[in-house]
Amino acid sequence: MTPAHLRRWLAPPVLAIALVVASDREAAWAQVPREVLRQAPGQAQGQGSGQSQDGLDLSIELVDPKVLRVCADPHNLPFSNEKGEGFENKIAELFAEKLQKKLDYMFFPQATGFVRVTLGSHRCDLIMGFPQGDDLVQVTNPYYRTAYALVTKSGSDLAEVTTLGDPRLKTKRIGIVAGTPPGTDMAANGLMGNARPYPLMIDTRIDSSAEAMIKDISSGAVDAGVLWGPMAGYYAKKSDPPLRVVPLVKETAGPKLAYRIGMGVRYADQNWKRQLNRLIQDSQGDINKILLDFGVPLLDDNDRPITAQSSTKPP
Template structure:
């Protein structure tokens, strides 16, 4: 890696010197936002820079521009994009979901560079054609993820929940589970770097399981986007090599849903109907669904939904949809009644460290907390 980096720098320096001799200005460096500790995607350690950093260097070399990394924490999702890329701290960010609904017109995207998502991990010697092949087995899933929701609808597969993919892979290695249905980039990277390619890591196709990722730019940066698209075309083969280097899954994806299967259909929408474990008596007059917010509050609730999905969905699910009852925020009204607002505000401003929830008071303003709470009021299960 270091030799390639030095070669690239030598090329850029010689090009710059030649341009200066001819009276031309050297090209400005390309500032790219990266997380300093997010392998296999990116790292500030030059010995293991990560896939996105190496792709960024290749893009810069193809464009004849040096690359300047801008280190920024990406855990906070959309908020991180707002405070870095959209704040003008960098020119582009690699690895954003290529989805027009992701922050809308605030961003424009390059052509896709990769697809990322969830994968099924089994011993290398084993072939899997569908989830039906896992009937009667123990399958590791990550807390608050689409795979967890999917397996919750099946009684013939025992889901074993872990918070992190590293824990799930360790359980698989210890034979505490028979397979793992977890985040693919980390599963593939661990399989290559820790488990010596012991496992077959296969992408799973289905709603909420795979996404195209691209390089994102602030809205209006169409000229730069076109230049980067041209560079992507020129380095497409190198991107494939780099993806393999970092263990990204290359197996043919398995499609969910077998029309000949007798297993229950996997319906994500069922998660929105999550009810108490104890049956609730049906009243003589049905209770109304949660009322829509007054027209003046609809924008507040919409802003709250965007904040929630950008940060809170990591644990509580997009739109607060999850099959884990203990973290189901759609049940706040049922649990706390008139004290729902008070409980929410205390929790987000103090945290619950013993349960892994941080204090968010240094991240969101009071107005933003109010927006998130307004959104949660619109989705309460009565």
């Protein structure tokens, strides 16, 4: 899969469940609030110059060296929203506090033109989640690694299934977000005949394909579902009772289903990238704790789960 395809399937920016395509897309975007000022808890006054704490000159790279300006989607939990309730919001707050900066958002829907309108137009300086290998922006070192996951009821006859090639799935109704990479694996294993598709392109202000799939699994309308890991973990954890989430790391056919996620900056912003890389390294334990609190299934490079007990390991 090419980086361009990856941008389409992963969003905010990692799973591209975006605003519905309108006849006048620009007019639709214009109605979305663009900026909300949010101040990090416990922040100190912004630095008086463009020098970062480690001596890097950021004055010519950042919109405002005294402010951490983040590009984000206003309606895209568990990643971000205008209320600051997503895990990318929480990581941004953590970084703002460590950098002793105010936190400011440039909100814009995760749809075509997101990078151009936000980071590319110097309206903000950082996209909190971006897949490594994408060339649309310069990507930092990864701060987490996760995968698409199979979601089932705990205690069901599918509770021990760990791969889409398991014969126990052959006659089951499986939910899949249309057009996402696991669909290829499902087709290769003959699972599409009974599959239930959920739309990729929706209006995230009023709808969520991930949430709808989780509700259908809980009610028995479908037997299992395949979702991007952060969404699977978040909504499965909120379900009552919680659902079982198994990262799909044993697939042998089709596109890879595990990805490293970093942060996106402009190609010219070399000092800013270096500072973020150091910040990610120094904050990895805190970052992992935030992600685990949101149910994100974290993986190390050997596809082993990262737990609260091992949460200081880098991705």
